[in-house]
Amino acid sequence: MSKTIHMLALAPFLILGACKAAPKSDLPPQPPIWVVSDADSEITLYPTLHILPKEVEWKSEELTRRLAEADEVWFEIMPGSETDPALQQTMMRLGMAPGYSLSAKLSEDEVSKLKAAIAPMGMPFEAVDTMRPWLVSTLVSVSALMDKGFDPNAGVEKQLQPMVADKKIRALETAEGQMKMLASFPEDMQLLMLLEALEDMDETVEDMHELARDWAVGDVEDLEAELLSEMKSEMPAAFDVVFTQRNKNWADQIEIEMKGSGTDFIAVGAGHLVGDDSVPAMLKARGYTVKRL
Secondary structure (H helix, E strand, O other): OHHHHHHHHHOOOOOOEOOOOOOOOOOOOOOOOEEEEOOOEEEEEEEEOOOOOOOOOOOOHHHHHHHHHOOEEEEOOOOOHHHOHHHHHHHHHHHEOOOOOOHHHOOHHHHHHHHHHHHHHOOOHHHHOOEOHHHHHHHHHHHHHHHOOOEOOOOHHHHHHHHHOOOEEEEOOOHHHHHHHHHOOOHHHHHHHHHHHOOOHHHHHHHHHHHHHHHHOOOHHHHHHHHHHHHHHHOHHHHHHHHHHHHHHHHHHHHHHHOOOEEEEEEEEHHHOOOOOOHHHHHHHOOOEEEEO
C-alpha cells in the first residue's frame, strides 16, 4: 500500500518528482489517454503522476496536439495554489493541536524513527509532537524524498503548466479541500500514513520507478493494481473518500461541461482514471462515448 499512501500524503502539494533516471522501456512514451465525447464536445482525460522520475520519457506528439487543440485545461487544483500563504495557515490550523502528543500514540522504536526522520528538517521534536499524524507524514515524506535528490519541478502538472500558459485554466477542487480530506481521516488511518512514511525510502523510490515505467507506456492493468487494489480491499472506507466520492464529484463537473460545446483537456492523478470506479467508467455508465486511445 506504500505507493498509494505516499502519493496521497503528497497530493495537496503537487511539488515533488524524482531526479534519478528510471530504466528506459523499448516502448514509445504514451501514458494512457481517454477521450470523452458527445455530438459537440470532446474532453481528453490525461493521467498524471505527482511524483515522477525526472528523465522518464512521457511527452508525445498526441499529448502536444491535444493540448494545442484544447479550449480549456483543467487540473485537480489551480497551479500555484499550493504556495498560497492562506493555505499554509490552513495547514497549521488543521495539522497542529496544542496539548496533543503524537509520541504517546507511538512505540519507543517508532518515536526513535520519527526523531531520525525529522532531524534533517531542523525542527524541534517538541513542535512535531503536537502535530496530527497526517501532517507529520507529509513532512517526513517531503524531507526524505528531497534528501534522496528528488526534484520539486519534475511532477507532470509542473511540466504541463508552461505548455498551457496561453490557455484558460480551471480546477476540479481546491488544495484546501484536499488538505481537509487528509485531516478528516480517522487517527488510525493517519498513523498508518505516518508509519508508512517512516519505512525504508529506498524501497519507496523503487516502487515509484516501477509505477512511472508502467504509466509511461500505458500499462493500465498494472497501474490499477499498484495504485488501487490494496487500498480498495484493505481500507474500503478510505478508498471511498479518496477515489469513489471524488471521482463522482469530478464526473458531475465534467457532465456539466459536456452540456456545452468545445474541446477540453483534463489532467488528474492516474488513480482516478483506472478501475471500475474511475472517472471514465462513471462517464461511460452515464451514456457518453468513452474511448481509450
